[in-house]
Amino acid sequence: MLISTKGRYAVRIMIDLAENSDGGYVAMKNVADRQGISLKYIERIVPLLTKAGLIEGVHGKGGGYRLCREPQYISVAEIVTAAEGSIAPVACLVSGAKPCERKNVCRTVKMWQGAYELLENYFKGITIYDLMLKEDSDKGYIKSEIKKDTGGLNVWQL
Amino acid sequence: MLISTKGRYAVRIMIDLAENSDGGYVAMKNVADRQGISLKYIERIVPLLTKAGLIEGVHGKGGGYRLCREPQYISVAEIVTAAEGSIAPVACLVSGAKPCERKNVCRTVKMWQGAYELLENYFKGITIYDLMLKEDSDKGYIKSEIKKDTGGLNVWQL
DNA sequence: CTATCAACATACTAAGTAGATAGGTAAAAG
């Protein structure tokens, strides 16, 4: 599987923070309740997002987490990469992987590379803002302000 | 990881069969030697390709395997799906997966679905013929005869 | 008919990953 629960939960946590913050901090206990994810499991995903500079937390009463940037400037690619470590579809394309000795002979590596770029560009083109529920519109999804080139596809939007 | 060694080896085995057959059968011992993959490991990948109707084998001396179809009619999508079981990027999209109870609420499923379709179409558009080494051309890759819609991308071709 | 070759089948293993849970410590607010 390319994206495990870790990556999927990470996206949902980010959406939840975006939707349920008035600019202040949101406690992970509340996120856990709303999302139906164990708090303990959330607590081991969240440090990955903090280290990636996507969220920040404060201790104690009234504490919690909040996004470091506006939702329209946080891409799904960033979140999933932070949570999963990589979104490379094959092991030999993970950055830091030991170089394949058949690389010069390999007739398939370009194909995998193409799949990787396709995925990366797709997820770079989707932001948290795109995934938020917005009351000011009943037309469903609104496109984010920074719109990346997805090859004119936008398959994900129905 | 979306595609493990099983899927990657499967593609390489198929290419090897396409390149090293004169229409007759090719012994997996030879494929193993050429590809540098353990024969024993090959022997547990190959039944998956047979079951999928991609290759067929005959026992005994002079036996081996051969493709059931011409290389230009065998897509990478078929091979990888046969070897891996699925190329769904997330668990909830694997066919036969237990239906998610948050499906109606889920703000992310469309996005995963889009990634799935992107990948599937990409790999459907690449055939064994596209990946073969062809002596009659020094321009590198030649496009397959059946050309699927890949959204005009063809990222994989350099 | 029998030796050989190669597909086909089953069992096993060592290492790693997935998906959590348990039990704490540290800091901030009231």
Added chain:
DNA sequence: CTTTTACCTATCTACTTAGTATGTTGATAG
């Protein structure tokens, strides 16, 4: 000083990955 919440470390079970080992079955060559 108690409550709240982030933060840290360890443990656990089940499953998957990437193989190896040891055969059996079936076809062919001699």
